[in-house]
Amino acid sequence: MDLASAKVIGAGLAAIGVGAAAAGVGYVFGSFLQSALRNPAAADSQQGRLFIGFAAAELLGLMAFAIAMIILYAFKG
């Protein structure tokens, strides 16, 4: 396999991580909604924690994207 095709395949594999992060972000908001509907009075005070969880899950997906971009554009083999 030549390097150009290996790069494209590697970038595609790195993009799988973005899908995994999508599952994580969905889980964060899903669990928040589930518990917020059970106790709506306490929901507003937990919004900061909601966004921390969202940010942590999202960051890992963004890192997968960054790796795909590094493989595609920054890596001159």
Next chain:
Amino acid sequence: MAAGDIDPMHQFKIEPIFGSFNGGHNPFVFTNSALWTLIVLGAIWFFMFGGMRRELIPGRWQVAVEGLIGFVDDMVHASIGPEGKKYLPWVFTAFIFLLFANLMGNMPFGIVAKAHPFTVTSQFTFTGVMSLISFAIVLGVGFWKHGLHFFSLFVPSGVHWIGKVLLFPIEFVSFMVRPFSLGLRPFIAMFAGHILLDIFGNFVVQGLQASGSGILISILCFLFVAFISALELLVAAIQAYVFAILTSLYINDAVNLH
């Protein structure tokens, strides 16, 4: 690059503008990034000073400005407590700068030739320096208030000493990676969104140029670009909010030490 190829990285290129500055080996060149930073700064000043007339019965503009400040103030107060008032200036500055830079980078000025908006927050140099400032505030406040006791941040209380030995390196690494992750987040969110917009915008044009069913692809891609643009506005606001809330939580760690 061949004529049909898409080059999504071109939009992030920092290049000197107003060529007269570019003579010789002058290291201080006025770039498009600098121009758009100034435009963002001007927009922030326009927005803030327009709403600071302190009328007894506030108009719409003053309500908007006061609402924005009150929103950040509530957030800082909720995460740091009564001592948080001291740190409001930096948190609000970071919030409003990220918000305006992200939103103004999304504006469709590209219709006018040579007026392509440059998203200053799509460069890690910008967001990285902002996160380093936040981290420096955390370190400074922590060591100023608590001295060497600040290191107890890395040792969870109520754990057996074997657990402490094991947890210390993990806590330390997770603390040291904060400035990196804090700056990376707004940068990559803007970067990824603009690449997506660029690629699908190119698909619209290429679909129009192609024969046969290309027009159908073109219409679908245009709808997708419209949807993603709306999503980008949401992401721009969320990233500014996340940066502000994480900064105030990190400062809370330094002020209150668990």
